[in-house]
Amino acid sequence: MKSVIPVKLPQQSYDIRIAPGGLDYLGPWLAAGSGPDLGPDSGPLVRPGQKLLLVSNPVVFKHYGKSAIASLEQAGYSVSPLILPAGERYKTMRSIEKIHNLAFEQRLERGSAMVALGGGVIGDMTGFAAATWLRGIAVIQVPTSLLAMVDAAIGGKTGVNHPQGKNLIGAFHQPKLVLIDPTVLATLPVREFRAGVSEVIKYGVIWDRPLFEALEAAPRFDRQRTVSDDLLQMMLTHSCQAKADVVAADEKEGGLRAILNYGHTVGHAVESLTGYRQVNHGEAVAIGMVAAGKIAEEMGLWEASAVQRQQVLIEKAALPTQLPAGLNIDNIAIALQSDKKVQAGKVRFVLPQQIGAAFVSDQVDPALVRQVLTQIQSA
Amino acid sequence: MKSVIPVKLPQQSYDIRIAPGGLDYLGPWLAAGSGPDLGPDSGPLVRPGQKLLLVSNPVVFKHYGKSAIASLEQAGYSVSPLILPAGERYKTMRSIEKIHNLAFEQRLERGSAMVALGGGVIGDMTGFAAATWLRGIAVIQVPTSLLAMVDAAIGGKTGVNHPQGKNLIGAFHQPKLVLIDPTVLATLPVREFRAGVSEVIKYGVIWDRPLFEALEAAPRFDRQRTVSDDLLQMMLTHSCQAKADVVAADEKEGGLRAILNYGHTVGHAVESLTGYRQVNHGEAVAIGMVAAGKIAEEMGLWEASAVQRQQVLIEKAALPTQLPAGLNIDNIAIALQSDKKVQAGKVRFVLPQQIGAAFVSDQVDPALVRQVLTQIQSA
Numbered sequence: 001m002k003s004v005i006p007v008k009l010p011q012q013s014y015d016i017r018i019a020p021g022g023l024d025y026l027g028p029w030l031a032a033g034s035g036p037d038l039g040p041d042s043g044p045l046v047r048p049g050q051k052l053l054l055v056s057n058p059v060v061f062k063h064y065g066k067s068a069i070a071s072l073e074q075a076g077y078s079v080s081p082l083i084l085p086a087g088e089r090y091k092t093m094r095s096i097e098k099i100h101n102l103a104f105e106q107r108l109e110r111g112s113a114m115v116a117l118g119g120g121v122i123g124d125m126t127g128f129a130a131a132t133w134l135r136g137i138a139v140i141q142v143p144t145s146l147l148a149m150v151d152a153a154i155g156g157k158t159g160v161n162h163p164q165g166k167n168l169i170g171a172f173h174q175p176k177l178v179l180i181d182p183t184v185l186a187t188l189p190v191r192e193f194r195a196g197v198s199e200v201i202k203y204g205v206i207w208d209r210p211l212f213e214a215l216e217a218a219p220r221f222d223r224q225r226t227v228s229d230d231l232l233q234m235m236l237t238h239s240c241q242a243k244a245d246v247v248a249a250d251e252k253e254g255g256l257r258a259i260l261n262y263g264h265t266v267g268h269a270v271e272s273l274t275g276y277r278q279v280n281h282g283e284a285v286a287i288g289m290v291a292a293g294k295i296a297e298e299m300g301l302w303e304a305s306a307v308q309r310q311q312v313l314i315e316k317a318a319l320p321t322q323l324p325a326g327l328n329i330d331n332i333a334i335a336l337q338s339d340k341k342v343q344a345g346k347v348r349f350v351l352p353q354q355i356g357a358a359f360v361s362d363q364v365d366p367a368l369v370r371q372v373l374t375q376i377q378s379a
Numbered sequence: 380m381k382s383v384i385p386v387k388l389p390q391q392s393y394d395i396r397i398a399p400g401g402l403d404y405l406g407p408w409l410a411a412g413s414g415p416d417l418g419p420d421s422g423p424l425v426r427p428g429q430k431l432l433l434v435s436n437p438v439v440f441k442h443y444g445k446s447a448i449a450s451l452e453q454a455g456y457s458v459s460p461l462i463l464p465a466g467e468r469y470k471t472m473r474s475i476e477k478i479h480n481l482a483f484e485q486r487l488e489r490g491s492a493m494v495a496l497g498g499g500v501i502g503d504m505t506g507f508a509a510a511t512w513l514r515g516i517a518v519i520q521v522p523t524s525l526l527a528m529v530d531a532a533i534g535g536k537t538g539v540n541h542p543q544g545k546n547l548i549g550a551f552h553q554p555k556l557v558l559i560d561p562t563v564l565a566t567l568p569v570r571e572f573r574a575g576v577s578e579v580i581k582y583g584v585i586w587d588r589p590l591f592e593a594l595e596a597a598p599r600f601d602r603q604r605t606v607s608d609d610l611l612q613m614m615l616t617h618s619c620q621a622k623a624d625v626v627a628a629d630e631k632e633g634g635l636r637a638i639l640n641y642g643h644t645v646g647h648a649v650e651s652l653t654g655y656r657q658v659n660h661g662e663a664v665a666i667g668m669v670a671a672g673k674i675a676e677e678m679g680l681w682e683a684s685a686v687q688r689q690q691v692l693i694e695k696a697a698l699p700t701q702l703p704a705g706l707n708i709d710n711i712a713i714a715l716q717s718d719k720k721v722q723a724g725k726v727r728f729v730l731p732q733q734i735g736a737a738f739v740s741d742q743v744d745p746a747l748v749r750q751v752l753t754q755i756q757s758a
Contacts, residue, residue: 010389093476111722135537169512171510
């Protein structure tokens with residue numbers, strides 16, 4: 001079961017390769033060179049002999065660092081590993097400085113590359129460090145969390161957090177290759193697996209009705225070992241294809257791409273107000289999808305039965321559907337106003353119209369937002 | 380005397396406007412909207428009502444801050460000024476953090492913009508801060524030094540220095556508009572004026588023989604008040620056109636654009652080894668052009684008479700033609716190896732073939748480099 005999904009962009013296209021055991025082929029695939037724009041003699045994605053920084057976190061590196069490095073070194077690359085602490089609170093300019101310092105020490109050149117082996121935090125930071133070293137060198141994304149596989153690693157969004165807001169500092173920088181090896185999910189903590197499922201459900205709601213219906217038909221998907229290999233491959237390929245479709249249509253988030261933010265308006269506020277610790281990103285998005293679904297329902301845009309079907313999927317993933325206890329609704333309203341997606345002072349929501357289709361609206365009445373948030377307060 | 384030079388790029392084209400007194404029209408031009416891709420009803424470059432950060436240095440702001448802000452506010456913008464200390468040694472991530480902090484405080488949105496009013500340091504920093512805020516917001520370049528007018532403000536190179544190397548951290552980020560008001564050169568210190576002339580001579584050598592010959596015909600150009608309005612306009616329009624041509628052909632420095640680095644290989648090493656203080660950028664480039672010219676001559680690529688004509692122009696601009704006293708040639712050789720432009724360990728030089736044409740070579744014998752550097756050591 002191997003899938004190759006091309007992401008077609010005007011300036012640089014690249015492949016998402018989904019292959020169980022693919023981590024062992026990281027080096028050969030980089031050296032062989034492949035991609036939607038590339039013919040058979042196109043040359044390597046990164047020239048063998050080049051220097052690579054491999055950035056990872058302690059847990060992922062312990063499990064997969066050795067085999068990734070072995071694969072790269074056998075293909076002729078010179079690899080310098082850098083282990084950064086795990087967690088959203090380390091996604092800062094200080095970590096970028098550490099990557100840049102090693103890039104200087106190792107004398108990386110314009111033909112060198114950085115490899116992100118880890119979850120979304122490692123991917124975002126490594127991508128941003130590569131985007132800003134020598135005005136942009138190549139980055140290879142090797143996501144090891146389900147969330148990063150279906151979302152963060154694809155599409156070129158990179159960045160770090162500002163002390164006062166998430167992802168405020170960043171750049172668009174497309175990878176040369178996204179390599180997804182589903183077997184690494186075996187060591188992913190269950191809570192992080194569920195966080196990834198949250199984004200998979202999102203693609204079902206906004207883009208891919210067959211994916212939504214496959215999840216409805218599955219007996220369970222609340223942990224990796226309850227998911228069949230076939231369903232996992234479908235979740236990955238459909239989610240990556242959805243993201244690739246949307247990104248190809250709108251690389252820099254001028255329009256369509258904004259629908260990927262479904263569940264993220266309230267989600268970001270919840271993450272931010274809980275200090276990025278109590279609630280993880282996927283959980284926050286789940287709560288945000290519940291909120292956005294109810295807003296769409298109240299505005300007469302989405303039928304109640306569909307809202308209910310979404311609710312069932314989120315519960316089946318063992319994801320939260322209510323605001324965390326103690327969260328003040330006034331504070332959420334203030335946080336919504338400082339969101340990156342605010343335009344001319346208007347908060348923007350992604351609202352579903354049917355299962356498989358959504359649109360962006362800045363016409364949501366703030367009073368309705370408060371009403372819905374009150375409905376989903378913890379008892 | 381007003382000139383508009385379009386910079387045509389696949390993703391975003393923009394105009395360079397060269398107009399004496401143009402600073403007073405900054406606001407109206409942003410609001411009116413104009414550009415090579417834009418029809419008459421294309422809408423503003425930045426929507427009036429939007430927030431602007433105006434970044435400047437103390438001296439430039441004292442002279443021109445008031446009129447720039449007045450022009451912007453009269454056109455309906457809300458302007459927050461930020462004054463950063465002048466000088467290459469402040470071109471650091473710390474300054475970027477200051478800009479980002481103000482961007483957060485002022486709640487800049489994706490439709491907001493940053494305006495760089497100053498020389499190359501202000502332009503590079505403001506451009507990089509804009510490139511990395513919310514993954515890229517608009518930047519307007521209003522260069523006030525001759526060097527920034529003919530080089531740094533055009534072409535989208537932005538960035539800051541790493542503690543161990545110049546411009547190692549950065550991104551490509553094209554401006555929405557470059558506004559050049561030559562009248563502001565009246566307050567530019569003479570040494571900085573000459574530094575700009577160094578880049579003008581560079582364009583003559585690598586791209587524009589008529590510009591080179593106009594400089595040869597001019598009685599003097601060693602200070603602003605010795606240059607006629609006509610010659611100044613020609614220096615600006617020809618230099619900007621040269622840069623626009625080269626950048627349009629090669630936005631990301633894949634090939635042709637590298638010729639703009641004429642004089643910069645040895646130049647960067649000289650700047651770096653003198654701590655960016657003793658020798659300024661234009662002076663370093665002048666020394667670098669002398670070195671590269673002699674290397675080309677020794678390799679039989681450029682005729683001796685042309686090398687001599689270049690020498691005469693550099694001397695006429697009162698720019699240095701010898702290495703600063705005390706600079707060790709071994710150290711220059713080491714610095715050359717850590718240059719951003721090194722590929723596969725090979726140092727790259729831009730070499731003239733005739734007046735108006737140059738090419739990039741990585742085939743220069745290191746022994747020849749040392750021989751030429753010895754020739755231009757101070758007595």
